[in-house]
Amino acid sequence: MKRILATTALTLLLSTSAMADDHMSTFKTYDEHNVTDIYASDFIGMRVYSAQNDYDALDENATVDAGAETEWDDIGEVNDIVLNRDGSVKAVILGVGGFLGVGEKDVSVDMSSIKMVNEKGDDGDFFLVVNANKQSLTDAPTFERMMDNAKAEMNAAGTKAKKYADGAAKDLSKTMHDAKDGIVKTAKDAKEGMVKTMNETQRQIFGVPSIEREGWKSVEPSELTTDDLTGARIYSVKDEDIGEIDKLLVNNDGKIEKAVLDIGGFLGIGEHRIAVTMDELKIMRDNNGSDVRVYIDATQKELEKQPEYTGS
Numbered sequence: 571m572k573r574i575l576a577t578t579a580l581t582l583l584l585s586t587s588a589m590a591d592d593h594m595s596t597f598k599t600y601d602e603h604n605v606t607d608i609y610a611s612d613f614i615g616m617r618v619y620s621a622q623n624d625y626d627a628l629d630e631n632a633t634v635d636a637g638a639e640t641e642w643d644d645i646g647e648v649n650d651i652v653l654n655r656d657g658s659v660k661a662v663i664l665g666v667g668g669f670l671g672v673g674e675k676d677v678s679v680d681m682s683s684i685k686m687v688n689e690k691g692d693d694g695d696f697f698l699v700v701n702a703n704k705q706s707l708t709d710a711p712t713f714e715r716m717m718d719n720a721k722a723e724m725n726a727a728g729t730k731a732k733k734y735a736d737g738a739a740k741d742l743s744k745t746m747h748d749a750k751d752g753i754v755k756t757a758k759d760a761k762e763g764m765v766k767t768m769n770e771t772q773r774q775i776f777g778v779p780s781i782e783r784e785g786w787k788s789v790e791p792s793e794l795t796t797d798d799l800t801g802a803r804i805y806s807v808k809d810e811d812i813g814e815i816d817k818l819l820v821n822n823d824g825k826i827e828k829a830v831l832d833i834g835g836f837l838g839i840g841e842h843r844i845a846v847t848m849d850e851l852k853i854m855r856d857n858n859g860s861d862v863r864v865y866i867d868a869t870q871k872e873l874e875k876q877p878e879y880t881g882s
Contacts, residue, residue: 606694608686613648618664618684620645621699625685628699633690639697645704649676666707678713716836773876776850779807779867786854786863791826794853794862802853802862804831812870816843819881829864830881833873845879 619642621628646666654660659681668674679700689695700707745753791799796818804813813833821827828845835841852865866873 610651614650616648616698617644618646618648618698618700619643620701620703621685621687622701622703625699625701628685628687630686633688634697635690636692638687638689642697642699643704645700645702645707646674646677648698652678663713664707666704675708676713676715677707677710679707716840773844774872776846776867778850779852779865781807781852781854781865783854783863786856789853789855791848791853794855796826798862799826799829799853799864802864804833805863805865806869807865807867808869810870812873813841815864819845830879831866831873834870842874842876843879844873844876845881 617639619639621642624642646664648662649665650663651659652661652663661678662681662684664677664679665674666677683700683702685699686696687699689697799815799818802815803811804815806812813831813835816830816832818826819828819830826848828847829851830843830845832841832843846866850866854863854865855861
């Protein structure tokens with residue numbers, strides 16, 4: 571056994587070295603610094619100005635005199651940057667309103683809405699301008715980070731659980747000092763509460779959705795592998811991406827019995843896990859066979875109200 575392991579390790583070492591050499595041959599580094607390069611650490615925190623009167627006349631070659639920003643309205647600052655998976659800038663989060671950071675709100679704007687205007691005589695210095703006034707941005711919808719929402723929900727759940735536990739402890743202490751009739755009544759109430767809880771946790775069963783997509787066809791689970799389905803995105807009938815298949819539950823006959831869905835959340839935080847039967851899902855694959863989508867006849871909110879799956 572030791573000889574087999576040693577041989578396997580040597581084979582892996584040689585193959586890994588070959589792969590590393592091959593990958594390094596295509597890996598690129600950036601060694602030169604240009605005066606027009608912009609660091610994210612410098613970009614975040616920059617002030618943003620309203621230049622509605624001058625906006626259309628400003629382009630990438632435009633320059634303004636030092637101090638020109640005093641003619642514009644200071645409407646906020648760059649708080650963060652949202653990137654796409656390909657590395658491109660998806661949106662810029664501006665902090666607007668408030669005073670000295672108090673009462674400020676985050677607003678998400680497209681990067682194309684922001685222009686960089688160079689300061690005359692200094693290629694490394696520039697100003698950020700937008701074609702909007704402070705009031706219009708203050709009235710815009712607040713950008714809510716999914717992480718913040720998940721944290722708020724977890725805090726609220728913790729507070730509710732503590733309140734429930736404190737109340738239960740108080741009730742238990744009182745019950746222990748009550749007479750026999752009080753104990754019997756408490757037991758009766760507990761039984762009725764348990765029955766009610768069991769009734770409430772009976773999961774709603776959804777019908778298979780009726781949906782057609784051009785270039786896609788409906789397939790049965792038996793036509794796919796577990797790798798095809800595990801990680802597949804879940805969509806509502808309105809084509810909203812609401813989660814993914816976390817794993818599949820197989821019965822003793824090897825047949826897929828249920829799918830465990832991760833609903834909502836962000837980067838694995840705040841997800842609501844539920845188990846549904848395969849009969850509630852409609853699986854579709856594109857005609858090229860390269861992509862799989864799974865549909866369910868429910869909204870994200872409806873699924874998040876279903877009982878949590880607590881299996882391993």
